[in-house]
Amino acid sequence: MTQISSVSLRRVLDSRGNPTVEADVLTESGGFGRAAAPSGASTGEYEAIELPANEAIANAREHAVPRLVDTVYAGDQRAVDGALRAADGTDNFSEIGANSAVAISMAAAKAGADVLGAPLYQHLGGAFRGDNFPIPLGNVIGGGEHAKDATDIQEFLAAPVGAPSVEEAVFANAKVHGEAGNILDERGIGAGKGDEGAWAPPISDAEAFEIMEEATSRVSEAVGFEIRFGLDVAATEMYDEDSDSYVYSDEEKSTDEQIEYMVDLVEEYDLAYVEDPLDENDYEAFAEITELVGDRTMICGDDLFVTNVSRLEEGIETGAGNSILIKPNQIGSLSDTFDAIELAVRNEYKTIISHRSGETEDTTIAHLAVATDADYIKTGTVAGERTAKLNELIRIAEDAV
Ligand SMILES: O=C(O)[C@@H](CO)OP(=O)(O)O
Ligand SMILES: [Mg+2]
The missing domain is CATH 3.30.390.10 (Enolase-like, N-terminal domain)
Incomplete structure (x- = not known):
């Protein structure tokens, strides 16, 4: 019973x-x-x-x-x-x-x-769940609401898209984090860490792009598989309703300029992933950017969709985004979380199961990602509350074979 x-x-x-x-x-x-x-x-x-x-x-x-x-x-x-x-x-x-x-x-x-x-992933996923494992997106450099005096863009994330196994992907992300630390050292930049364990250096976004490009290519060469990178812009935090603009440390951008900037970044750095490039209320701008670059990168809605079926339905109708961040606490229950995932999958939206910046040792999201055959999991690179999930993924992968 x-x-x-x-x-x-x-x-x-x-x-x-x-x-x-x-x-x-x-x-x-x-x-x-x-x-x-x-x-x-x-x-x-x-x-x-x-x-x-x-x-x-x-x-x-x-x-x-x-x-x-x-x-x-x-x-x-x-x-x-x-x-x-x-x-x-x-x-x-x-x-x-x-x-x-x-x-x-x-x-x-x-x-x-x-x-x-049964292990949780088995109970949630059932006997006939697939046998795919999510690719971990790992926060390497960040700022925004997660660290003061660091980058404007909230997260620069490693995306080890060519990793042959989840274990190798997890270790590759940690290596990229380490290598970014080395590059900061080489440049004489001291850096603390933000809420998620990412480096939080006092540098411009432009310099963070350079460091990410360098760190991912060094590690990619060493491990022998493709590692790209992506962003969580968390643009809602930058958007100022009164001036209808996105406020960066050194300039303000109109919505059209923000779209253009994001499109340029996708092209210049071959970004694998762009989360919340625009304000959470602007389905129209999300649809526009998806139309422009949705065929070559993931345009992901986090604050836009908040793991909520009706908000995702509106996204599907308007063509806003092609992927959804899934956070169970945004909606409050696992059943609602599964409903959002199911709707996303039925409509060919990629799913990314995600941690929050404030975390505990709880590992449920690792099981949820495997149970639902999620495409990605976003859960940091280092720090105990992040490695709790990553290490659990490694254990699940071993258990599931
Ligand atoms: O914006 C995000 O995607 C998350 C996790 O990285 O941050 P927070 O939990 O602060 O919303
Ligand atoms: Mg986000």
């Missing part, structure tokens, strides 16, 4: 030192699952609502826990998530908090897997 017998919630630390919600789910037959909510810094306007951890815990204890305990089966994910939705009563989890909701949803899935004696 997988009926849930208890749900406990507590505050734990995330990687930024902020409190976040951790959930433990137990079943009658002794199944156990534990999961913790991550937290964003460059959050999209349309994300589900993260409440202060204390408040989220108190509200979930009052409204959600009684609907789950002795009532719902942990293995029945739709029922778990349906109970969370019913307990919350809003469409954005603003009552119990998306942080409590996603922690419970993921912990219940793990408890369901535990009862079956």
